Amino acid sequence: MxxxxxxxHELQEAEERxxxxxxxxxxxxxxGDGADRTSELRVGQRVADQVAATMGSWKFIIxxxxxxxxxxxxxxxxxxxxxxPYPFILLNLALSFxxxxxxxxxxxxxxxxxxIDRKQAENDYQINIKAELEIELLHQKIDQLRENExxxxxxxxSDLVKHLKTETTAAS
Numbered sequence: 001m002x003x004x005x006x007x008x009h010e011l012q013e014a015e016e017r018x019x020x021x022x023x024x025x026x027x028x029x030x031x032g033d034g035a036d037r038t039s040e041l042r043v044g045q046r047v048a049d050q051v052a053a054t055m056g057s058w059k060f061i062i063x064x065x066x067x068x069x070x071x072x073x074x075x076x077x078x079x080x081x082x083x084x085p086y087p088f089i090l091l092n093l094a095l096s097f098x099x100x101x102x103x104x105x106x107x108x109x110x111x112x113x114x115x116i117d118r119k120q121a122e123n124d125y126q127i128n129i130k131a132e133l134e135i136e137l138l139h140q141k142i143d144q145l146r147e148n149e150x151x152x153x154x155x156x157x158s159d160l161v162k163h164l165k166t167e168t169t170a171a172s
Contacts, residue, residue, distance in 0.1 A: 052109035055102055
C-alpha cells in the first residue's frame, strides 16, 4: 500500500510541474499583445487604424446618413439656393472622393490586422504542438506508472501465493 501511495504522490507532483510548465509556455508568446503594439505602430498605420475604426462605426454611419439626408432635402426643396440640383453630381463627386481615399486606408488596416492574426495563429499552433507533446509525455508517464503498479501487484500476489502455500503445508 505504501508503494501505491508513493506512486500516486509522485504522479501528482509530476502533473503539477507539467501544468506549471504549460501555463508558462502559454503566457510567453502572448506577452507582447495589447498596449505594446500600439506604441510600435508607425504614423501611417495608426492613421489607417483610426480611419478604419471611425468609418466602421455606427456613429459615422448615422452622421453620414444625416448629412446626406439634409443635403438631398435642401437641394430638392430649394429651401436654400440649389447648389447641387437633382442628379446630385456634387454629392456623387464627394462620395466618390470619400470612397477613393477611405478604401486604401481600410485595406491597409485590414492587411495589418491580417498579419497580426497570422502571427497569433502561428503562436496558437506552437502552443498546441507543445501541449500535444506534454500530453504525450503524460501518457508515457501514466503508462509507466501502470506498469509499475502491475508489477507491484503481481509481486504481491506471488508473495501471497507463496505465503498461502507455506501455511497450507505447515497446517498439513
